[in-house]
Amino acid sequence: MTYRTASIIAYIVFFAVVLALPLVLNSFWTNRVAIYLVYSICAIGISMSWGYAGILSLGQGLFFGMGAYMLAMSLTLAVPDNNPVPQLMLLNMEPDAVRDLCCVTTGSFLWIPFRSVAVGMIAGIVVPCILAAGIGYVMFKRRTTGVYVSIITLAFALIGQLLIINNQPLTGGFNGLADLALLEIGGFEFDPYGPSAYYAVAFTLIVVILLARYMLAGRIGQVLKAIREDEARARYLGYDVENYKLFIFCVSAGVAGLAGMLFTLTSEFATPSLMATSLSISMVIWAATGGRASLLGACIGALIVNFVGSLASESATFQPVWPIILGLLFVVVVLFMPNGIAGIFKAFIERSGKAERFAKAELSAREA
């Protein structure tokens, strides 16, 4: 069996399992796995920028969090009590302020477009993309590479988190947005604990991974790989390296934003902790464990690490040391399996392929 055939089979099996899971899971676990699949989408975003283009963003949580907030704003306003002005603003307004979104608190007018859920959903992708375009433009035009990209993205995520925490009257501050309506599209309501939200996540995941694969298997993937290998050479061949990096960085941010929205859908809250450094770093660990250069590997890495993590959190012994285990896992993966689970899978397929050819050759030699 060639690696290509094997990976096609792996994709099909993965999709089948993901689609079949709600049939055997109770509502608690349906919700849980849906959230893990959201994390898988984050890991796909990391794989696109880190695995394919060598851009290691440690601020992916910023885009994830922004996606989550954009939808959460719309769903906050969709709660009848929260209309026309969200409770969080009433609690934080000046006593004589007008009770209208235009001016109840400073900046509250920014919420006005979010009365439409469609706007919230579009903003959940577009806003992270625009943020990434800004950050990426500054970084890549200045030819920032390697660890400096990681530091800058990490710093931006921290700034984002601080801005949200410190602007309580506008953002809900530390507590975030937790008083949300269920998402309803065309009269259909997504239940976070039922199959509806689960399948919304699952289908999104499948579409994202297939589109990403299609795109990256084409010319753009080849050029990104070339840039990862030797960006100066790519420039002397006429490629505007900055634009390619900017592009993949924005796409990756858009994917993270999409995942953020699905997080709001399945978890029913958005808090500044989504932009915490620890979550951004966790995303990198998921992708590294599964194999950063493999979209499916990254996806599976996120599922496995989160599943094991949730088992650990239920055990009194493991719960406090889980962050340490996670850190060690990262060290081990980086040192001993740079291509993660996907790399092991590939090595295994190639070795058994060789053994198979060898056996066949031996057989035909004996027959002759």
Added chain:
Amino acid sequence: MNAVHKTSHVAAASAAPILRTRNLTVRFDEFPAVRDVDLSIADGELRVIIGANGAGKSTLLDLLCGKTLPSEGEIWLHDRNITGIGEAAIARSGVGRKFQTPTVFKDMTVLENLQVASSRRVRVFQNLFERVKSGPSDKEIAVAERTGLLGSMKRKASELSHGQLQWLELAMVLSQDPKIILLDEPAAGMTAAETDKTAELLLDLAGGHTVLVIEHDMAFVRRICRTITVMHQGAVLAEGTAEEIECNPAVIEAYLGSATLSHA
């Protein structure tokens, strides 16, 4: 401003050389690595630059391909001022650069390297949904044949010998269809047989391409050369045919005397 005006006047009046530089100078912390170089390369010319180690030859090519920004002076390709427009734009305008130590995409196959190099659709959105061919195009086959890589198309670049890496980089530069090819010591580190092959390749290129090549080895230079430019301490010391250069007392004193000894 004054310099710009003067240069455009000169460029318009001259008999259209493909590449010319005007007062090209670069200083690294006050140290002038290249000084006031006025170069003029005719279309289809094969020009060799010689000079001792540290004479500024590689730095001159770095300036021409945009790797280094000049402190002063200008670079014109045909009637276009390409000074400071960026490496990628310079490459797209028709300058191909081969480095002294070959730079190729090591983790990709020879074919993939050629594909990346030969595609002239270099913008992101041109490539968004563009597929990659699984086999080589006619152009890729032709260039691989010319550089002796046809049998290695499926091999990873990291598996190639040093000489093959030099040819792969040359093949990539050729695939760009450049108007002028800049080669930095293409035979460096090659075996005698490989050097012979490279000399043949250069002579073969000289017909259809404009080539600017840095070379150390005088025997090699005599084989391939028409016009030689000698650099010394960042400046052009002399220009002429191989015979003229070898009889030039200044050149002998500055370079050839010692070079003959060290290359003997």
